[in-house]
Amino acid sequence: MKKQRRHKYVPIGYKLMLTYMFFIIIPVSLIGFVSHSMYNDSLREHINTNIKGTLLQIRDNIDYKMDEVTRISTQLYSDFDFYRNLRSYEEGWENYDRMSKKVLPKLDVAIQSTGVKIGMSLFLKNESIPEIYSNSLEGYLDNSSFYHLYHMKRIEGKSWYYDFPTEKYAETMKWWQIESDVENNRISLLRRLIDTYEPLKPKEIGFLRINVRIPDLFDSVNYTKIGKGSNLVIKNEFGKTMYQSGELPENYNNEAELNKDYLTIKETIVVATQEWQLIALVPIAILEKDAVKVRLFIILMCLICCVVFSFVGIFISRFFSIRINKFVYVLNAYREGDLHKRIKYRGKDEFSQIATALNDMGENIDMLIKEVYLTQLQKKEAELEILQSQINPHFLYNTLSSIIQLAKFGQNEKLQQMVLELAKFYRLTLNEGRTMIPVPTEIEQANAYLEIQKIKYGDRLEVMFDFDTEIWPYETIKLILQPFIENVLKHAWCGDHIHLRIVGRKEGDNILFRIIDDGIGIRQERIDQIFDSKGHTNTGYGVRNVDQRIKLQYGPEYGVTIFSRVGIGTSVQILIPAKKRK
Structure with missing residues (x-):
């Protein structure tokens, strides 16, 4: 035969x-x-x-x-x-x-x-x-x-x-x-x-x-x-x-x-x-x-x-072929039904990772399911981090310019105060990389920003804080007040004075913030453009950013609402759920 x-x-x-x-x-x-x-x-x-x-x-x-x-x-x-x-x-x-x-x-x-x-x-x-x-x-x-x-x-x-x-x-x-x-x-x-x-x-x-x-x-x-x-x-x-x-x-x-x-x-x-x-x-x-x-x-x-690569090619081909033959032997055993074969491999390169993956493949199915679940959570956190990183404190350039002017004219006391408030603002902004911060910290950060602006605008800017102490034990996404305060100081001036009122209340199971000004106001068409992210991506970018971060964190029923009348002023409402700090 x-x-x-x-x-x-x-x-x-x-x-x-x-x-x-x-x-x-x-x-x-x-x-x-x-x-x-x-x-x-x-x-x-x-x-x-x-x-x-x-x-x-x-x-x-x-x-x-x-x-x-x-x-x-x-x-x-x-x-x-x-x-x-x-x-x-x-x-x-x-x-x-x-x-x-x-x-x-x-x-x-x-x-x-x-x-x-x-x-x-x-x-x-x-x-x-x-x-x-x-x-x-x-x-x-x-x-x-x-x-x-x-x-x-x-x-x-x-x-x-x-x-x-x-x-x-x-x-x-x-x-x-x-x-x-x-x-x-x-x-x-x-x-x-x-x-x-x-x-x-x-x-x-x-x-x-x-x-x-x-x-x-x-x-x-x-x-x-x-x-x-x-x-x-x-x-x-x-x-x-x-x-x-x-x-x-x-x-x-x-x-x-x-x-x-x-x-x-x-x-x-x-x-x-x-x-x-x-x-x-x-x-x-x-x-x-x-x-x-x-x-x-x-x-x-x-x-x-050419000479060196020829010798290196011979060495590399032999080096890898020996290792690949080991995997072929085990895979043939798996094909024949012998699932008890294991690859014994020493080293810390990619072949070692392949050997470990083949040996643990059956045992890691449950782990892979858990990893898929964790991946979805990480995706959500990554989206939050991307939106958070897109907030650009435009006031920084104006603040540095103001610091230069104060130094130029020798106003050292104001310069020192402005630098301290700027440092305080960014210390609170960085917050050790955390997305969620206590409500008092968010208010303190907004106040640090306003202290900088008061040095710049003086008596032209009048601010009143009106916060309910019931909201103190709760937490919020960071940097949801400052972008709207910055918008007021950048776009809402009507004359040489402006009044700003910042309100915080607990309403049922929610927390409601309001930023109210007596500026020039916004037309309804403009407000519609701000929330239309498809048609007007360059309009109201900061407003949409805050709104998207809140919706992504808490759900579509929360976010930002704007009420305004031209010539009278604007009221921005920010609604988040009342969740206590851990």
Whole structure:
């Protein structure tokens, strides 16, 4: 009787080896070939990226210095007290006292508040203020900063003065080379001084010119930063070369010829309302020298990879085939009905996990059912956490801005109070990651937010808390009051005062919060849009967020309701079940 011949098959080890060879060695060879063909472009891209980074650093340095000069002009432009003294026509001792104590000290502070040496010229229509200057109208001093005061009649006949753009409040300014700036290698920041009483109808009371040496402004523009033989050029919005580092090539003005010999990289510098160009010229000959090294390196690496991967492939295929054969033996036993076979495997890799899973498969059915149940609970908690994480306290940016202003004007007591309340608010908000918090904590958090806003708005904001002590033992989802208080302060102002009343009551088995204001109110169409999450996803996002979190936690019968009448005010109702704290 002839024995049944077993069908021959290719072992798993050989399959792994062939697969490995196909998906590793062949792609490596192909990558080497493509890399060899494209090495020049790759090298150019690499150098382009590096030079781009260097140009960004240079641009940032230039922006910083120009912003310093712009900041000085803005400091004077927005100083109400400074303008008030410039508009005064008092003469004699009052004029001298005003200039020596109010005007000149501000100019001294302005020119000394930056590390850039500047020359400041102030042209005024008020001729009761005496002119102050030395030597000449230009009066350049390269070694120190200075300021001059002139009357407007000195520039009213100048062409650059007539060509200056129409005034837009707090925006119009221009960097320009005027008068003898070109001969003296300098540039000026020009800006009008307008009457701040009527910013919508600006009335010119003077003109400001801040003069800076171009080498001081562009000292970071050094061609050695991008390589020997390179060039750096700065052009203004009219294409005129303002500054250069390195010797420009002879074919600089012929763009077609220039691109054959140089790699050109540009970066835009936004100067006030102007756009300048920072241009880097890198000789292509330098790139070609490095390209030969790159080509040899790619070929050598491909050969090494092919040899190494071949030996690694043989080892990996044998390593995995031995382990897979163990699983095949046990699975064949299971197929034949022998369920008592077990895989004995040592190690902590994926094969160990597979062996453990096969051995415990029958015993873990009940555990898997429980895991499905826990997964549903975790899904619900994850949805709550996602909604919770979407609450973005927009007031943070305004609060930080207010802190900066308080620090700037030296109001340390208010600054300290605002920082303490902000810290208190975020300590309560974080709440060790818990979603559910006591009702008193939620109220304390809303009060911390309001204390911050009271520092900002002062007597313009009046708040009254009206809470029933019966709600104290209960808990709530965190951050359900603050978003509505923030909406009131952001959207509900009607005039320069607003009254806010926050109410908390226990009604049967529920807790009802109300946030009531006497603001401008909301139209019913707007309220419908707020709760229509499909059609208007950008309207009332914070309101819907709170409403969805409450419904997800407690059920559809709870949530947010808005009642409002235009011109009278708005009442927001938040309904949650009364559940005591654990």
